[in-house]
Amino acid sequence: MIDIDQYAYNNNFSSFHPLEKSFFALFTILITLTANSFMTSIIVISVISLMLITAAGIPFKFYLKLLFIPLSFLIIASITAVVSFSRELNNYFFYFELGGWFFGLESKSLNTAVLLFLKSFASICCLYFLTLTTPVLEIISVLRKFKLPEIVIELMMLIYRFIFVLLDTADLIRTSQLSRLGYSSIKKSFFSIAKLISNLFIRAYYRAQGLLTALVARGYDGKIRVLERKYSFSYKNIMIIILFETFLIIISIFGGGNFV
């Protein structure tokens, strides 16, 4: 998670307007999900992966590792979608018998499963595109533009900031416990981790108090007002996005599948 955060700030797309990146990711997901086309998903997977690795500069190995995380879930889900069993022999193209039951693969459900797999995988790639190129802060600023309630925005802003503060604190406590053999046996580990967590709660409370004092000192009156950094739209990017999405729609309609 922390690595994703780091790449989000240090990639070749980081200066692009967050709205451009969000629209690109969301529209592509929308088209992939609505299109019943193998072709669309495969194009989305390859184009986005290529973009991330070659243009954005995300290391191939790291990206591959990220893809493996949802892959196991996807494969398990697809298998359950494709394997069916019954008392009678259906039109399985592959089957085996076990205690009077037939377990087998139907060509129709295999099609559905592969399509399901490809669609989900393509959508994951789109989401990775957004998370790897767009820092959380910018995603928050996009949500602000979409008039999400102020309280949600403020909470997201504070939570994002204090995840790291709390992680640092947890790290310090753990180091000091480790240096005093706090994790030398299973029993001690349980004890230490319990202490760490309870301590973290107390620190979080203390931090919240301190933060409030610091905010009030700067004139806080119940509303956190901040200015966003300015981004400029690039006509080139917008054109590329429009062209790509149109291309995807055309592929979805004419190439390989019916567009729902």
Add this chain to the structure above:
Amino acid sequence: MVILSKKVLEAENVVFNYPDGTNALDGLSLSIEKGKKIAILGANGAGKSTLFLHFNGILKPKKGNIKFRGKKVSYKKKELKNLRKNIGIVFQDPDMQLFSSSVFQEISFGPLNLGLSETKTRERVDEAMQIMEITNIKDKPTHLLSYGQKKRISIADILAMKPEVIIFDEPTVWLDPKHSKEILGFINQINKKGTTVILSTHDVDLAYQWADYIYIFSDGKIIGEGNSEKIFRDNKLLKESDLIKPWIIEVYEKLIQNGKISSTVSVPKSKSELFELI
């Protein structure tokens, strides 16, 4: 010599105790002159930070008064706003002060609270970032920055509000010598532009060389005040307040003791002045 000086901040017999019963301030009085460099020394828990929160109107004295520009603070909403606009506090731990992961957002918070327009705020933010030399890190998230960089942002936070007085709560603590010198340089630069600076510290050498006027706190009271020479040559006071002597004065007094220089020679204020004597 009569110099009419303007008192910008005053505390008059301020008494304050925390809900848990600790007597944080025990009838404390002091006054801060405009444009000066004031150092406040004292052990942990002597009441320095508590006083700072009083100056900013966050804490209200149980007894006694806080005065701003000679006028008693009444703790009305409008007046508090004015007080917080003019008295800025740079807190000790920047991780406690910074609430946003974005440097720009962070610094824009203060000016926007003053009711400034967006254009004006952007100007203020840019200016503050320029002074603190952090323009190059403005696109980085706070959690990827070093402690020293966060410290600079926490100062820019306050600078963007252009207060009349800036209070620094132990600004050099946890900083290495190089960075603490840098931060001190920024503080001096801010002071030269006319901002009154109050700084709390445990570093006697720093206080001696830097301050125009020094207050020594102990148990919520002031047990000594004056210019740095007066404070640090007062052995009884130093003993009472558990402070050590700045090394420059120690060397100077040793030189007099050994007859190397006469006692009429004035006390050197800095390392280079001391070396000239030797």
